[in-house]
Amino acid sequence: MTAKAEKRLSGPEGGAQGAPPPADAWGLAEGDEIVSGRSAVRLLGGGERYETYLAWDERLLSLVVVKLVRPNLIEDQHSLDGLAAEAELLERLRHPVIVRGFGAVLDGPRPHVVLEHLEGPRLSTLIRKQGPLEPEQLLPLALQLCSALHYFAAEDLVHLDVKPTNIIMGAPARLIDLSIVRSVAELERVDYRIGTDSYMAPEQCDPGGRGPATTAADVWGMGATLYHAAAGRRPFSRGRRGGSLVERFPQLEEAAAPLGQPVPPELSALIGTCLAPDPAARPAAAELAAQLEHLVAALPKRPVLGRFRIRPRRRDSLGIGSGA
Numbered sequence: 001m002t003a004k005a006e007k008r009l010s011g012p013e014g015g016a017q018g019a020p021p022p023a024d025a026w027g028l029a030e031g032d033e034i035v036s037g038r039s040a041v042r043l044l045g046g047g048e049r050y051e052t053y054l055a056w057d058e059r060l061l062s063l064v065v066v067k068l069v070r071p072n073l074i075e076d077q078h079s080l081d082g083l084a085a086e087a088e089l090l091e092r093l094r095h096p097v098i099v100r101g102f103g104a105v106l107d108g109p110r111p112h113v114v115l116e117h118l119e120g121p122r123l124s125t126l127i128r129k130q131g132p133l134e135p136e137q138l139l140p141l142a143l144q145l146c147s148a149l150h151y152f153a154a155e156d157l158v159h160l161d162v163k164p165t166n167i168i169m170g171a172p173a174r175l176i177d178l179s180i181v182r183s184v185a186e187l188e189r190v191d192y193r194i195g196t197d198s199y200m201a202p203e204q205c206d207p208g209g210r211g212p213a214t215t216a217a218d219v220w221g222m223g224a225t226l227y228h229a230a231a232g233r234r235p236f237s238r239g240r241r242g243g244s245l246v247e248r249f250p251q252l253e254e255a256a257a258p259l260g261q262p263v264p265p266e267l268s269a270l271i272g273t274c275l276a277p278d279p280a281a282r283p284a285a286a287e288l289a290a291q292l293e294h295l296v297a298a299l300p301k302r303p304v305l306g307r308f309r310i311r312p313r314r315r316d317s318l319g320i321g322s323g324a
């Protein structure tokens, strides 16, 4: 099963628990009109409720990303409400590490949100193709994610789905997919699971027993993501659907395997604190950022950078101080 297929809402929001959704797709080809003024370029992805297309926007004269409710769900109130909530967040949130929106069409035959098109591979693709990330790439990513999560926390929001497929590795990296964001207050009333199995904090896996999820759940998601990026593998063994709660969510009882070399021990330790079973024992995103800064400062200087040293220009070449 792919990571994508794991994203589920259980209970009242998710419909039949564990049942795979019917593969209902828009099937748009390049050049097909999505709505007037927006035409499909190619399919980018698709989850349980939405399909995502790269599209051309005639008014913006730009590539955009269009996230559409699947055709079989355009009458489904939960899917429409989810899209409306995502549209509202895209309108409201402003942060350089969080994807921006260009509006939404919430009624009509093709309800959708329009997003800026982000260049760059997904973190999941990068790890799959290139293996573990070096500290020079991992530390800035960690800092950027901390910055986004600090912003979320200040808004009393929990992303709930921080994972490598929801991160685009541009400059800066960008956190996408606001489809299951909840406020801390909403989560106090949630007694069902929301998230992606392998990246869910213990309190997301067992909201009745350990919940409610708070902003610390995103710190866990970031820890699991950074672990995956540092090691090239996920922190916990793969869960088994249909088994007991602990069989499905090994992170409820398993400790993450030590990261070991070549990940610097200080970085391993920080990632480990994000994966603390007790949410109160995890650092806040801002605290983590402060500690990461020290690791960035301690990165070894690479001699190759010397080749790009910029020599100061001579004053006379600028015509300054020559008496002219």
Ligand SMILES: Nc1ncnc2c1ncn2[C@@H]1O[C@H](COP(=O)(O)OP(=O)(O)O)[C@@H](O)[C@H]1O
Pocket (backbone or CB within 6 Å): 044, 045, 046, 047, 048, 050, 051, 052, 065, 067, 099, 115, 116, 117, 118, 119, 122, 165, 166, 168, 176, 177, 178, 179
């Ligand atoms: N703004 C964007 N720019 C580039 N690619 C995107 C963008 N938004 C989504 N995608 C691509 O589409 C996929 C699915 O989008 P996502 O918002 O994560 O929806 P889902 O809820 O189906 O997971 C992403 O994993 C990514 O590959």
Ligand SMILES: [Mg+2]
Pocket (backbone or CB within 6 Å): 047, 165, 166, 177
């Ligand atoms: Mg996604």
